Every structure is written in structure tokens, then in C-alpha cells.
Amino acid sequence: MIFPSYDDNCGWFETLGSITDYPPMQQDSNFDMVVIGGGFTGLAAVRRYAENNPSHSVLLIEALKVGQGVSGRNSGFVIDLPHKRELELGDKCYLNKVMELNRVAIDYLEAQVNTYDINCQWSRVGKYQAAVGNRGIEFLAYYKSLLNNVAEEYEDFTGDCLENIFGTTYYQEAVYTPGGALMQPAALVRGLVDNMPVNVTVSERSPVIGINKRAEGFTIRTSYCTLHCGKVILATNAFTKELGFMKNRILPVMTFASWTRPLTATEMEQFGGQLDWGITPADHGGTTLRVTQDRRILIRNGYRYAFDYNTPPQLLPKLKKQHRRAYEERYPGLAHIPFTHTWGGASSLSGNFETYFGKLDDNLYSAGCDQSVGASRGTISGMMLADYASGIKHELLDNIVEVSGKPSRLPPEAILRLVVPLRMQMQKFRSRSEI
Numbered sequence: 001m002i003f004p005s006y007d008d009n010c011g012w013f014e015t016l017g018s019i020t021d022y023p024p025m026q027q028d029s030n031f032d033m034v035v036i037g038g039g040f041t042g043l044a045a046v047r048r049y050a051e052n053n054p055s056h057s058v059l060l061i062e063a064l065k066v067g068q069g070v071s072g073r074n075s076g077f078v079i080d081l082p083h084k085r086e087l088e089l090g091d092k093c094y095l096n097k098v099m100e101l102n103r104v105a106i107d108y109l110e111a112q113v114n115t116y117d118i119n120c121q122w123s124r125v126g127k128y129q130a131a132v133g134n135r136g137i138e139f140l141a142y143y144k145s146l147l148n149n150v151a152e153e154y155e156d157f158t159g160d161c162l163e164n165i166f167g168t169t170y171y172q173e174a175v176y177t178p179g180g181a182l183m184q185p186a187a188l189v190r191g192l193v194d195n196m197p198v199n200v201t202v203s204e205r206s207p208v209i210g211i212n213k214r215a216e217g218f219t220i221r222t223s224y225c226t227l228h229c230g231k232v233i234l235a236t237n238a239f240t241k242e243l244g245f246m247k248n249r250i251l252p253v254m255t256f257a258s259w260t261r262p263l264t265a266t267e268m269e270q271f272g273g274q275l276d277w278g279i280t281p282a283d284h285g286g287t288t289l290r291v292t293q294d295r296r297i298l299i300r301n302g303y304r305y306a307f308d309y310n311t312p313p314q315l316l317p318k319l320k321k322q323h324r325r326a327y328e329e330r331y332p333g334l335a336h337i338p339f340t341h342t343w344g345g346a347s348s349l350s351g352n353f354e355t356y357f358g359k360l361d362d363n364l365y366s367a368g369c370d371q372s373v374g375a376s377r378g379t380i381s382g383m384m385l386a387d388y389a390s391g392i393k394h395e396l397l398d399n400i401v402e403v404s405g406k407p408s409r410l411p412p413e414a415i416l417r418l419v420v421p422l423r424m425q426m427q428k429f430r431s432r433s434e435i
């Protein structure tokens with residue numbers, strides 16, 4: 001059984017400064033609800049369940065510290081639009097449901113940021129999807145046709161406009177969609193865990209090593225104690241299969257990021273662009289680029305089939321070099337600015353690109369395979385799992401059930417280890433002009 005482990009590479013987490021400590025629970029205890037996993041899904045589930053049921057005792061249990069998992073390691077886009085596969089395959093009614101769900105999640109996160117004054121660079125600036133070469137431009141044309149199908153608002157940018165915003169002539173075209181938000185992910189999830197309702201207990205650094213069903217509920221074992229509870233929400237993303245659920249249906253995939261130190265005032269002048277924007281690549285095998293409010297430039301690209309959920313140390317220098325190349329091609333005038341951090345994180349995909357949502361057993365709920373757009377999809381899944389577990393019924397819950405599916409059964413591990421890296425290499429080769 002593999003548990004999450006933390007390296008100290010993640011820039012978002014490592015630059016947080018001092019954070020609250022929620023020590024591991026040491027004593028055997030009883031709870032009405034235990035939520036396992038403190039990412040976007042688990043944090044939304046625990047808050048919502050506790051609010052729905054103020055007289056219930058609720059435990060959030062996390063293997064690491066909240067923010068060290070992938071919810072604190074991502075690129076910080078909170079996206080309202082369906083991911084590419086959904087846009088391609090879904091009919092208008094289906095896509096409107098996905099967008100409504102994502103937008104409810106964004107509003108929910110924003111309300112907490114405002115209510116608790118969470119200092120996480122939250123801004124409702126939307127995002128750009130940008131193309132480098134002809135391949136990217138073709139992808140953008142297709143993307144625009146998909147947005148037209150669902151009557152979604154967008155703006156097309158070409159030429160000088162792009163340089164004025166991005167500080168580089170590297171991109172030929174960009175499509176701006178206004179609906180999403182950007183944030184500092186580790187700061188956001190720390191802010192969320194620090195402002196839980198009074199009936200929530202938080203136990204960090206507490207990997208769950210087993211879940212057993214009993215006539216009267218569940219026992220949950222950690223290295224320190226045994227917990228008894230009536231209901232469980234499993235919000236463990238790629239690790240869900242390690243706990244014995246959704247086996248052979250979850251594909252753990254890592255992607256990687258690097259960022260610079262904050263640019264100085266002189267370097268900002270050299271840069272010549274604006275702060276606080278984010279680009280996702282027109283060709284999804286390409287590079288994500290962000291410039292943060294605190295003047296760092298972030299590059300994300302590269303994928304790995306993460307059967308071990310980890311970044312092998314020997315891989316990091318290679319990834320850093322790949323990120324460096326992408327950075328220097330975009331900002332040759334800023335080539336002297338070093339990267340301070342390079343990190344990766346494991347997300348869950350499914351073979352057929354389906355997400356899942358619902359009951360895994362009586363009183364055991366889970367959601368996952370969010371196809372790497374988990375800031376919004378994980379949040380809404382957590383909220384809806386909590387409502388489901390509370391017996392609250394409404395249209396939004398029906399809608400998330402409707403837009404979720406069943407991840408297909410994957411081939412045996414030995415075949416995956418051969419085939420998935422090969423497919424990733426092929427994708428990387430095809431997308432090379434956009435990396």
C-alpha cells in the first residue's frame with residue numbers, strides 16, 4: 001500500500017511562511033462522519049457536511065499537511081468551462097450542467113475567500129488559451145467552434161495585444177474566456193482548513209491504513225489509533241485505489257511545474273507585460289504559463305504515468321531543464337532569472353475520461369477522476385457528496401450524478417507501464433511545437 005509522501009519542492013507550499021499545525025489524532029474516537037483527504041474535494045465535503053449537520057461530529061483526516069497534496073501543488077486555475085473531452089462529446093444540455101456545477105464551485109470558493117479574508121491571490125481574471133504555431137492555431141479554431149456551440153463568451157487576441165499582456169512575442173493567438181479565477185493553491189487550501197465550522201476536527205499527518213465495514217458503521221485505522229464512524233467520504237483522489245476502492249479504474253498521472261523567484265522592479269520593466277494572468281495551452285500537451293500577483297513566472301508541462309505517485313529524484317533535473325527551455329524560449333531577455341522550485345503532483349484520470357461520483361457502499365461516498373480540473377470539479381463534488389450523505393436532494397445533485405459516469409476498467413499494471421509512457425511520449429512529440 002502506498003501513502004502520499006511530501007518532498008519539499010513545491011513552490012506554493014514552501015513559500016507560505018508559518019502555518020497552523022493540526023496534530024495527528026492519537027486516541028481511538030467516534031465520529032458521525034469521517035472525510036479522508038484534505039484536497040479541494042475533501043475540504044468542500046467536510047465544510048458542507050458540518051454545515052448541513054451542526055449537531056454531528058466530523059473529522060477531516062489527511063495523510064500530509066493540507067496543501068502538501070496535489071490541491072496545493074497545481075497551477076492555480078479555477079476553471080468554469082468543461083474540459084476538452086467533455087466539450088467535444090457533450091451535448092449542449094450536458095455542457096450547461098457541467099458549467100453550472102463548476103460556477104457554483106467557483107462562487108463557493110470565492111465566498112469563503114471573502115468571508116474569511118483568505119490571502120491567496122484570488123482573482124476573477126478568467127484565463128487565456130494560447131497557440132504558438134499552426135498546430136496550436138488549428139486547435140484554437142476548433143476550441144472556438146466548441147465555445148460557439150454552447151454560446152460561451154470569448155475574446156480573440158492576436159499581434160501586439162499579446163505582447164502587451166504576456167511580455168513575449170512567443171504566442172500567435174489567444175482566446176480569452178472570462179469565467180474562471182486564479183489563485184495561490186496552497187494558500188487557498190490552508191485558508192479553507194483554518195476556517196472550518198466548530199463541529200469539525202482536523203487531523204493532519206495521519207495516513208489512513210485501512211477502512212473496514214462493521215454492522216454499525218466503519219472502523220478507520222491509522223498508525224496511531226482506530227476511529228469509528230457512521231459515514232465516510234473518501235476524497236483521496238489517485239490514492240483511492242490504494243485503500244481498496246476503484247481498483248483498476250484510476251490512472252494516476254503526474255504533471256510538473258517550475259517557477260522563478262519574484263522579478264525585481266527592473267526585471268518587471270524588461271518583462272514589459274502584465275501581472276496576474278494565466279495561459280493554458282491550445283494543444284493540451286503543451287505548456288501552461290502563469291505570471292503571479294507576486295511577480296513570479298510559472299511554467300507547467302510534462303506528464304508521467306505515476307504508478308508510484310512520486311517524482312523520482314533523478315527525473316527532476318530533466319524536468320527542470322525542459323521547463324527552462326520553455327521559459328527561455330518565451331523570455332530570452334529574462335534568461336538570467338533562476339527557477340527556485342520544480343515540483344510535480346499526481347492526479348487521477350480514467351481510461352474513458354469519465355469522472356465518478358456517488359456511493360461506493362452504504363454510507364461510503366466518493367468522487368474522483370476529475371481529469372485534472374479538480375479545483376472546481378473537486379470542490380463541487382465534495383459539496384454534492386456532503387449533501388448526498390446528508391440526505392438532501394436537489395437539482396444540482398441530480399445534475400452531478402447525470403454528468404458523471406463510470407471510469408472504464410484499465411488493462412493490467414504491467415501493460416499500463418508499457419503503453420501509457422509510450423502514448424505520453426507520442427503525445428509529447430506531436431505537441432512539441434506548443435511545449
Ligand SMILES: Cc1cc2nc3c(=O)[nH]c(=O)nc-3n(C[C@H](O)[C@H](O)[C@H](O)COP(=O)(O)OP(=O)(O)OC[C@H]3O[C@@H](n4cnc5c(N)ncnc54)[C@H](O)[C@@H]3O)c2cc1C
Pocket residue numbers: 003004036037038039040041042061062063064067068069070071072073074075076077078079206207208209235236237238239240243254255256257300344345346347368370371372373374375376378
Ligand atoms: C502541476 C499540476 C498542475 C495542475 N493544475 C491545475 C489547475 O490549474 N487547475 C485545476 O483545477 N487542477 C489542476 N491540477 C489538478 C488538481 O490539482 C487536482 O485535480 C485536484 O487537486 C484534485 O483535488 P482532490 O481534492 O480531489 O484530490 P487531492 O488534492 O489529491 O486530495 C486528496 C488528498 O487525500 C490525501 N490522502 C491520500 N491518501 C490518503 C490516506 N491513505 N490517508 C489520508 N489522506 C490521504 C492526500 O494526501 C491528498 O491531500 C493540476 C495538477 C498538477 C499536478
